[in-house]
Amino acid sequence: MDKLKTVIKGLILAAMFFSGLASATTIATPKKPTLQSLKEPQIPAIHRTLSIKGYKTHSGTKILFIRTPGLPMFDALVSFAAGSAHTPHQPGLAAVTFSLLNEGVAGKDVNAIQATFDNLGARMDMGIGQDRTWFSLRSLSDESRRAPALELFAQVLGKPLLPEASLPAVKSQLQYFLDLEDQSHATQSRQMNLGQLFPDHGYAQSLYGTRAGLASITRTQAQDFHREAYAAGNAQITLVGDLTEEEAQRIGTQISAALPLGPATAAIQSVTSPTAPSLLRVERPSAQAYLRLVQPSVLRSSPDYDALQMAMRVFTNRLSNELRERRGLTYHVEAGLSALQVQGLLTIRLQTPPEQADAVLAHIKTMFSDFLAQGPTQEELDDSQQQLAGSAPLNSATNAQILNQLYAISAHNLPLDLDFSTQAALKLNLASIKTALNRHYHAEQWRVVILGPKADQQPLPAPIESATNAMCRAPDEIVAS
Template identity: 40%
Template structure:
């Protein structure tokens, strides 16, 4: 089996790569430290030279950074149009004529929260989409997209599963690419040999997980935080569940979860409204016909706990979590801004300043809310020296408690607002970015004006607004904690230094 075949599915490739790094939560969860819910972008090919030339003709070159002064970057104005197909799919469309291309993304309520008693079923179904259709095997499908200059992408997460297409918009390329895409997503054949190969890849990944204390801690954290809730089990399934999944299970899941009434269709690019309507109807009609699946129930609150995984290494992984909010919650803007100050904004945050810069205890410490269909997690994660793990954990909890007690300073709040306003244009900088935003808006049933609404809400927030929102949803003593590392004698933490401590040049091995 070639390397290309083994890693052809971005879904499986990401899972295997994820076993070597801390993957405390799915990239789906709209999850995250972006201004807007992460858009689950799949890799896209570089635009053709012709397309880039067309864009250059429209954009004046920037000759001096002085011209920027203190002015914010210009925002891309989006005219979002929305309608519903005959099959019940919700469509969101933005016309963008700058490049002779279009991006199409289908977002299904078909993530692992719909697995039921068979963890991994949603991921396997999504991974099998482009493994075969009538008359074409996996290689012929890949060559079909490649010969048309098109790209297919897919992925499966806790809430959602996606399938995407990027293609040239000229009819002679667009129409055959859409026909192939509609067959792949709507009528996959789920060949037995491909199913067994992907199951073997997942089982291999589970073996790699045993060598990654960060991944082991992440799995245990979701188990402790969500207990019997569907979010508790990993999206990729388990070593016990994967072997028993057969083609009949996958076909049944596809028929239910990939139905036209269970999808949001996002379209951006060089298309008219009438062309977008024809594309949406074509794709919707190719899918199984059915209604939307219900979202998962609200999870129960979990008492504070601390679980430790004994693992031989020089470092200890520290993961702390509490239940956060569902997507669309009215406190989202305040929580986003508060978290940017606490630990989500990289260097300059409270956690990074106190834990890394003043004490040199870690290479990085990060926090984030991951809103989903129901209450996603608020998480803090870091690695530190094993012999200072207990003191570092106490310090992190102390810093959270101080932040909840007093809130941010006016200076921190204004800086976070400026950073948010400055980064906001990047959320719609490309068609791929926009199609991801449309998918999230449609999937989480947000208003079409959501992007502008969010920025207005952020800029109107006060210190007390942020402090009150953080206290409504977080408790300094309410964390579910999982640590992974060796059992060693603990040392006291070094005192904080006014000078930023110099960090080692490389990350230590476990």
């Protein structure tokens, strides 16, 4: 009854408020309604209030947390500086150790681990990169489901059996992944590109090692690497979801306490890239030529990263318009930054007809040289900033998306703000972008891989002057029904 009275009272007050507005409008001079042109600058993205809390355990584990109480669930991600580049002396050791972690704990084999998570309505995922490995858990927030899921998750990370019996199967699986890489032209061209830029470095090796390296790895080596690389001081934990701050601290402490005691591992060895540009041609049977250009870039934590990323948004649009829309030479082309722990990369990649690979390469180089000299136009910058302002909130609409952003913030020691990068990008001007471009990049310092069939080279086709939907438009005689 009290609730009903409150609702009725609220409706009466609302009616009085709107009637007051109606009276006011009869007195005020009416204004002609106007529409804002889409060409006018739009309102920038509103800064959100997703607060990041940061902690550190006594054993050295870094913890970041964002509370999102909308759904009764949470996501935890634990990462370690234990990627493939940490074991260049024993290729494949990082991948073998990583793959053995969920093969068994006390009282449970790999199948029982999976069944337990399934019965609790929880899900565990895992992945390995060149710099880090990561393990994620999604679970209901309810204590009766959360507690056993977390206990098993922590056990997998901190007290795995790394069973000898699983070692042959793990090695066989990794060798199969190496076979798949040998069959993938995209992966081959990428590895060759990294070999040009990082000769004799762990970054140039496959995530899965080498066949010779895998064959010689023992369980004792995996145990030693786990004890060192999966130590509490080498771990970072990110938490997102329906948890209180106290619960998040308790979960982070629980996971950290389950890990072996130890400090952070030594950093990946620094990179010394050859200064001379290079071109590597690799003949492979293929309908298309795989073309990749790469040169050193900045770390993710660099003050210039956001300016360079915005520049590559603009340059990707230019490449797409020129190579796809106007000349029909590719379905997709992208210029982008990747942030390895000790060296950033600028990469341009596409597939194109083999007979025009050389002409496309020369055209891209010319376009990039002009871009360094002139920078983006004001219209290009405005369009890219408007697109970014509109899309940025959509990139953190779910817990999983927020978790990925939080993981990047943790791994690269970025400011504790989900929107800091977007806000920095929206403040950029033409001069700052052009300065950053010329501070870090060079028109001719490309390491290039062309992988595909041998073909007699042809010049670029003439551009299509009416470029709208040139790749997929219907003939003129076809009309919509």
